[in-house]
Amino acid sequence: MASLDLGEIEYTMRSVIGEVSKVIYGLANEIKIITCAIFTGGHILIEGAPGAGKTLMAKAFAKTIRGEYRRIQGNPDILPTDITGFYIYSVDGSSRFIKGPIFANIVLVDELNRVNTRSQSALLEAMQELQVTVDGVTHKLNRPFIVIATQVPARLAYSAFPVSETLRDRFMVSMEVKYLNAELESKLIVEAHSLGIDIVESVTSLDEVVRAQDSILKSVYVSSRVAGYLSRLIEVMREDHRVEYGPSVRATLHTIALAKALAVLNKRDYVIPDDIKEAVRYTLPHRIFLTRHAKTEGVSEKTILEEALAKTPVPKE
Template sequence: MSDEVSKWSTLLKEAIDLISSFVVGKREEIKLMLATLVAGGHVLIEGPPGAGKTLTCKALAKVVGGDYRRVQGNPDILPSDIVGFYIHTLNGSKTFVKGPIFTNILQVDDLNRIPTRAQSALLQAMAEYQVSVEGDTYHVERPFHVFATIIPPEIEVGVFKVVLGLIDRFWVVVPTEYVGRDSELEIVGRSDELYLTSVEGLKSLITPKELRSLQDSLGGLIYVDQRIVNYITEIVVSLRKHKDVLYGPSHRGSIYLYRLSKAHALIEGRDYVIPDDVKFLSKYVLPHRIMLRPEAVGKTALDVVNEVLNSVSVPKE
């Protein structure tokens, strides 16, 4: 293992420890979100109200550092509320007022309470690192990441469907639930301490420049054997061919799984990817890219992913 891999692994584990000390009972979610940042992607967190979605996003954004902006989802949001707008003067000149999308980390709370037209305002920035306003194009500087939260539609009525093109741009969907008994005991026991502790008090461990440099160098830091590449490909192709699947994962599923496996290996302190990296991440990268056939009653996309993981041969060392 190189010194660079060792340095980053130590720092990233420190970041996970720091955030986990503030956001109790969410260590696996924090690790997954941090891996997505390292890989260069966007995160969608799904869970009930009060499950720590927003707090986790804010804490991770603070520890990673850089500019942070937030949009609260509601049915009245317009695209201009996200990307910005022009102020026109009587003499014919105009001034562009940048929206919150011009940041390093954009937190979008309750994405599925935003109308689909405004949702689409995120799509261009997430895909191309630029936005278009009245025919003019503005660059969104990297690192740029979207942390979005959604409340499951079965819990809250009156929500909007998240457009498929936007869903596909999220590298992972992180399901989060209320914490277990032990974590609940810790939260209650530390209530006074946590009440007096602010996210702003957390230490920033990484600068935006360092994060971008890591993202750009990740490909050279972590080795992926051809057998692992074949393994990823076989999983995705098998999902597309599965009898219960109407539409399988796009090529982004394969690419994101590949990049995330590298980031996960780095956090684990390895300079190479192993099949367990792929198996762990598949359950977060692939299910939201699958549309099941109507006759697949009683099955979920995660069920199908698990079936495929159990059927595809795992590479041997």
């Protein structure tokens, strides 16, 4: 599959951002980061209270890329087959596979932390291997395949199941989405009649998104100095006595991928330290696991990250 010009990719990414921004207010940076994740094949974890626009945002992203959108509502009783699909067996011995909602390009898993541990495992295979296994038979998923999962804060979650560390590590980025401020909410009230998925335009195709994903990862340069900066930054976090265990190697690779997309948005074919510093704020916090004592002391994952950023020397250009 032929590579795309990085200038073309930057234009397409900005077009996607513009279309989604028509219906989602007050989340400019989050929309940018989600766009970068989609264009590097990464999954997205969003925490926020109900009614913050997460579902509309997922639908809007799917429409911009002409992708199929499916939604999975998290609940304690959901079965793996409710996600992956199942076989119907006939008396003559034949069988037919009924695809589940995981067979889409943009899959919204709403309230992931209400999905039981067994069913979380069904998501794990899909997100990591781009496939699902049902009754011993493996079914491939099509690219692009992006999971956008939401979780409500633990204090609001009913029948919550913690998202496993292994599954959390499969998400390229995580972010918190809050309610609009008074000014933006007033604007939304006035313009609500004209908002909706109908005003979002499709600006690219699934094939172009796949080509863009491959082109960004292959064509954007990362120097040894920039790579070393990220490695040292992560090492500082792993060695922090308040951290049970720090970001994984997968976190490092996801950070580089996101930084490459940020570089493209800034009209560069190489990554600079500022790209890394922006990327880690979304790729690392959900992969920092604190000791029990640190949690008791009120230490947050973001505190660990910000302190590590302050301690780690930035390489000069």
